[in-house]
Amino acid sequence: MTGTISFDPVSLPPQADAMRSRVRDFIKREIDAGTFEPGLGPGLNRHSPEFSRKCGAQGFIGMTWPKEYGGHQHSFLERYVVTEELLAVGAPVWAHWVADRQSGPVLLRYADEEIRRAILPKIVRGECYFCIGMSEPDSGSDLFAARSTAQRCDDGWRINGRKIWTSNAHRSDYMIALLRTSPASEDNRRHGLSQFLIHMQTPGISVTPIYNMTGNHDFNEVVFDDVVVPENHLIGEADMAWKQATSELAYERSGPERFLETIYVLYELVDLAAANPGERLTEGIGRLVAQLTTLRNMSLSVAGMLEAGELPEIESALVKELGTNWEQALPGRARDLAPAGQPAPGNRMNFDQTLAYATLIAPKLTIQGGTREILRGIIARGLGLR
Numbered sequence: 001m002t003g004t005i006s007f008d009p010v011s012l013p014p015q016a017d018a019m020r021s022r023v024r025d026f027i028k029r030e031i032d033a034g035t036f037e038p039g040l041g042p043g044l045n046r047h048s049p050e051f052s053r054k055c056g057a058q059g060f061i062g063m064t065w066p067k068e069y070g071g072h073q074h075s076f077l078e079r080y081v082v083t084e085e086l087l088a089v090g091a092p093v094w095a096h097w098v099a100d101r102q103s104g105p106v107l108l109r110y111a112d113e114e115i116r117r118a119i120l121p122k123i124v125r126g127e128c129y130f131c132i133g134m135s136e137p138d139s140g141s142d143l144f145a146a147r148s149t150a151q152r153c154d155d156g157w158r159i160n161g162r163k164i165w166t167s168n169a170h171r172s173d174y175m176i177a178l179l180r181t182s183p184a185s186e187d188n189r190r191h192g193l194s195q196f197l198i199h200m201q202t203p204g205i206s207v208t209p210i211y212n213m214t215g216n217h218d219f220n221e222v223v224f225d226d227v228v229v230p231e232n233h234l235i236g237e238a239d240m241a242w243k244q245a246t247s248e249l250a251y252e253r254s255g256p257e258r259f260l261e262t263i264y265v266l267y268e269l270v271d272l273a274a275a276n277p278g279e280r281l282t283e284g285i286g287r288l289v290a291q292l293t294t295l296r297n298m299s300l301s302v303a304g305m306l307e308a309g310e311l312p313e314i315e316s317a318l319v320k321e322l323g324t325n326w327e328q329a330l331p332g333r334a335r336d337l338a339p340a341g342q343p344a345p346g347n348r349m350n351f352d353q354t355l356a357y358a359t360l361i362a363p364k365l366t367i368q369g370g371t372r373e374i375l376r377g378i379i380a381r382g383l384g385l386r
């Protein structure tokens with residue numbers, strides 16, 4: 001895989017501006033009604049089935065999917081606008097997030113028709129939630145080392161093994177899991193893995209919490225002990241998941257969630273600066289905003305490529321690599337720049353609290369969804385450097 005990296009500029013069409021007004025009105029109504037308080041990213045108690053159903057009712061889930069599966073057939077750019085508006089205020093979108101962003105598109109592309117008809121409309125209504133079962137104790141960056149198995153049996157497929165770091169497994173309806181169906185072939189070590197749809201209430205599944213540094217229970221260990229799923233829960237072609245999982249990662253890596261998870265630190269810094277401006281602080285904020293704008297333009301460009309039917313794997317990796325490094329560094333930069341000021345007025349978390357929380361979540365940002373080193377490897381390969 002060699003090629004050039006290109007980020008063509010994208011101008012948002014009028015429909016996207018109209019969509020922005022709609023989503024802003026919705027957000028304002030929900031904040032005014034006390035549904036949620038604006039705050040730090042999807043990590044902070046941002047799991048709300050109630051809010052997800054409201055998003056579904058507004059048409060903000062499955063936005064690009066065909067109408068025959070309940071979708072709204074909007075463009076990726078309209079979806080982009082909705083995503084960035086919801087994330088910029090820290091709306092509680094975490095319940096439906098994975099299903100909307102990546103599991104739904106995988107089902108749409110590769111799943112059996114009966115499954116598509118049964119599940120996609122529920123996702124669109126904000127009623128059906130997914131988790132991703134890729135990582136295993138000895139298989140994280142190197143997904144092709146996965147050892148959990150699915151073997152054919154009389155009733156379909158019998159699954160055994162263990163997944164780890166599975167975000168939201170304890171509150172998801174389904175997992176899309178990467179499982180070994182055959183040994184790797186001699187000429188292709190990526191061969192032999194398949195994707196499966198697994199209902200999380202199937203007998204034989206146990207989910208054990210893993211607590212993160214903030215003390216929250218977001219991810220888990222999931223053990224499969226003779227779990228049987230029907231034949232048509234194999235997603236796509238047996239043994240060929242490496243192709244499918246690659247396209248899934250392009251969706252996962254390129255969105256505004258890859259640089260907005262600590263954005264509230266910047267908002268609080270701007271509030272502090274308003275009370276106590278100075279040249280160093282103003283210049284520092286200007287620099288951060290310029291970087292953010294560049295990241296946003298790159299991410300928007302990827303949305304434009306998805307809209308054009310392309311699969312911008314390298315550009316997506318670049319957005320995630322630059323975006324997560326930026327959001328990871330933001331708490332430290334803000335701490336260096338912050339004047340000794342008073343907390344912002346109002347009942348939002350103040351600068352110190354926001355900074356403390358962002359500092360605790362920062363380390364994970366360059367690990368989840370592919371580590372820094374792995375992304376740099378993908379980019380280097382795309383440039384023909386390795």
Ligand SMILES: Cc1cc2nc3c(=O)[nH]c(=O)nc-3n(C[C@H](O)[C@H](O)[C@H](O)COP(=O)(O)OP(=O)(O)OC[C@H]3O[C@@H](n4cnc5c(N)ncnc54)[C@H](O)[C@@H]3O)c2cc1C
Pocket residue numbers: 131132133134135136137138139140141142164165166167168219364367368369370371372373374377
């Ligand atoms: C908050 C969070 C949520 C997550 N949610 C999920 C989820 O929902 N589902 C899921 O399946 N997984 C999830 N993960 C797991 C995540 O995908 C893995 O942690 C990640 O892929 C890294 O794998 P690993 O932890 O096994 O580390 P390893 O792969 O063991 O890597 C350890 C270190 O070695 C480096 N390294 C590894 N290989 C190479 C190489 N070839 N070249 C250079 N350096 C290398 C890595 O960059 C890293 O620094 C989540 C992780 C986090 C932090």
